[in-house]
Amino acid sequence: MISKNKLRMISGAFTAVLLLSQLAAPGYAANADTELDEFASQKWAPNGFLTSSNRESAVKANEFVHLLNEVADAAGYDQDITNTLDSTVIKRENAAALLDQIIDVPYPEDPSFLDVKDIAYQPSIKVIATSGLMKGTSSSSYGFGKALTHSEAAIIAYRLYQYLQPFNPVEASIASIQDALKSGRLTSEELVELYLNRMEQYDDNGPQLHSIIAVNEAAIELARGLDEERKKQGARGPLHGIPVILKDNFDTADMPTTGGSLALKDSTPSDDAYQVMKLKKAGAIILAKANLHEFAFGYTTSSSLGGQTLNPYNLERVPGGSSGGTGAAIAASFAAVGMGSDTGGSIRVPSSFNSLVGIRPTIGLTSRNGIMPLALTQDTGGPIARTVADAAAVLDATVGYDPNDETTASSIGHTPDSYLDYLNADGLQGARIGIVREVFGTDQEVNAVMDNAIDELKQSGAILLDNVAIPNFAEINGFESLSNWEFKFQFNDYLESLGSDRPYDTLSDIISTGMFDSSIAQQLKDRNAKETLDDEAYKDIILFRTKLAQQAVLRMMADHDLDALIFPTSAEQIVKIGGNQTIGNGFKLSSFTGYPTVTVPAGFTSDNMPVGMDFFGRPFSEPTLIKLAYSFEQNTHHRQAPKLTP
Structure with missing residues (x-):
């Protein structure tokens, strides 16, 4: 019999379209009709095997074995399956064998079916039920x-046929x-290699995105x-x-x-x-470190160590920043998910520019301990992913109190059992959402995408209040x-x-080396010139700006009984490499208040560049x-994979 490794090397990889662990038994699955249509469309499906008149009639063993051989041949499985049951009617346990x-x-799991008394069939039934190919007629x-x-x-x-395809990580x-790990289609070792x-194909070679600094x-x-x-022990979790x-x-x-x-290269x-x-405690594998705008200073992601990261949707455009390396890498499917930090849009902007989901958490929900700081009053770290579900899974693993970051004490009592519990496709029904027009800007392309997104929100059942104003926003x-x-x-x-092994003692020491991108030289010098934080101008920001911004948002949302606010992540389009990327003022609502934002793909401009939309809300409103x-x-499925990294 052909080995699993050989099967995975067979040419013609296809994307797995089934979430095997979610499939019910044939004949009981909600998507059974869809699967039957898919079966009928396959070139390998024998003519006359499935007709309107024979659907519920019993299959004979020779028919079933012939069908399996057709599937195996089409999938590249090169050993015939022999028929030992002749032309008798095949039973479900025979099919499992x-x-x-x-x-x-x-890793076969015991489904504990109460009607399986014959010990000889139990191992096969465990395997087939775990794989998702054929589950029970009910849970018991x-x-x-x-x-x-x-x-x-x-x-x-x-x-x-889907199971036998080589796993496609795109x-x-x-x-x-x-599902693939559980069912035996894949191992984590193989996934890492994929x-x-x-990375070798598209980051080092091909389009050369330059998104990765180190593996x-x-x-x-x-x-x-x-x-x-x-x-030996089963999975720790998602x-x-x-x-x-x-x-x-x-x-x-x-x-x-x-x-x-x-x-700081060493x-x-x-x-x-x-x-x-x-x-790591949750079982994740740290695969690589991604490029960023050096010291997280900007939105274009250029650094002296990693060079200029390119946008996988258009190699002449920037990927956003400062977490642009993470954004480009996740968009190009170099890993399942990524992590970014955000002070003034650094999770949200690359998520928007790469058709991704990003979560900037409430300050205090996740620890900043061990994240290189830019401005701790505004700094936070969070997930960048291709789907909301994946971002929620990462958030589950990373929230919580850290004694080394006192702000996280405020998260106690504000974290649900799982953010995955809030994945409700009908979640927009009846939701009251305010549209913050004053941060939209004047770009017609971005605003056209947002106008379409607003229509889609209405169609999904949201109640929209247009042009709500933030008090004292100026x-x-x-x-x-x-x-x-x-x-x-x-x-x-x-x-x-x-x-004691640190390479430098102070920022002044680093500046004296000249070992940084020349584009940030003046920013480094200006910041280094600050002599003290005991300054009235700084105290005014800390004491008044934060309070003013928080009160303005909470008051406005309370006055209108709103669940969230929306606006474009960036009011400006994505600039070409070498250009000056600006994003407007929308980012300040989250950055100045410390309140959470979820960025989600909203569509594309006429030149096929992604646009993101922010859902912004009250403190610790991540579940909402x-x-x-x-x-x-x-309800929209706006995300599209970049064509340059198929």
Whole structure:
């Protein structure tokens, strides 16, 4: 029999379209008609096997074996399946035994079907039920002894064909990966290799996106260990064996953390950032560190160490920033999910510019400990993903109290059992949403996408209040950026935290080396010129801006009884490489208040560049925002994979 490894090497990879663990038994599945239509459309489907008159009639063994051989041949399985049952009617347990000869499920689960008394069939039924090819007629019954019908056989054949395809990581979700790992189609080790191959093909070569600064050399070994753990103990949870890419300002004790700067290319912290530690505890594999706008200073993602990252939708455009390397990498399917940091839009903008989902959490929901600071008053870290569900799964793993970040004490009592519980496709029904027109800007292309998104929100059942105004917004906008004040002092504290082996003691030392992108030289010097935080201008920002912004948002939302606000993530289109990227004022609502935002794909401009929309809300309203964003995503499906990285 052909080996599983050989099967995966057969040419002609296809994207897995079935979430196997969610499939009910043939004949009981909600999507049975769809699967029967798919079966009928396959070239390998035998003529006359499935007709309107024979759907519910019993299948004979020779018919079923012939069907399985047709599937196997089409999928590249080169050994015939022999018929030992002649022309007798085949029963469901006989079908399980035949299928068990073809597939290999390394972690079969016991479905505890009460009607399976014959011990000889139990192993095969466990394998086939776990694979999702053929589950029970109910949660407690396999349907032992029942004859297999033509329609059931057709659905099984279609699922088997999908199962035998080599796994395609492009656009693969965490759920679909876990299904493949559980069913035996894939191992985490193989998944890591698939992602590394894509990096070599599209980041190092081909379009050369330059999204990755460094690959974790231990990733394959880590994946192998997690595969063994899964085999012996089961999965830890949704992130077990899932590769993650980190923006290279998250501390990692086993890899350098550079901020994109040549000056820190060999700087390896003594421990992991708190969120990285939590990801590892959840079973995630840190696959690589991504490029960023050096020291997180801008929106175009250029650094002295990583160079200029390109947008996978158009190589002449920027990927957004400062987490642009993570954005480009996740859009190009170099990993399942990624992590970014956000001070003034650095999760939201690259998510928007790469047709991705980004979550900027409430400050205090997730720890900033071990994330290279830009301005801690506004800094936060969170997920960048291709789907709302994947971002929610990562948020589940990374929230919580960290004694080394006192702001996280405020999260106690504000985290649900799981953010995945809020994935409601009907979540927009009756939701009251305010449209903040004053941050839309004048770009006709962006506004056209937003107008269409607004119509889609209405069609999905949302109640929209147009042109709601933020009280005192002009005054709030007049305050200076906190990064101009805080960066020097907090970055020096960060350097000190690296211990006695730190490469430099202060920002002044780094500036003296000249080992940074020339484009940020003046920004570094201006920030380094600040002599103290005991300044009235800085105190005014801390004492008045935050309070003014928070009160304005809460008052306006209360006055209109709103669940969330919406506006374009960036009021401006994506500029060409070398251009000056601006994004408007919408980002300030979250950055100045510390309140959460979920960015979700809203569509594309006429030149096929992505546009994102922000759902913004009250403190710790992530469950509501995730519900609304998921509903919008499921009712629109605006995300499209970049054609340059197929």
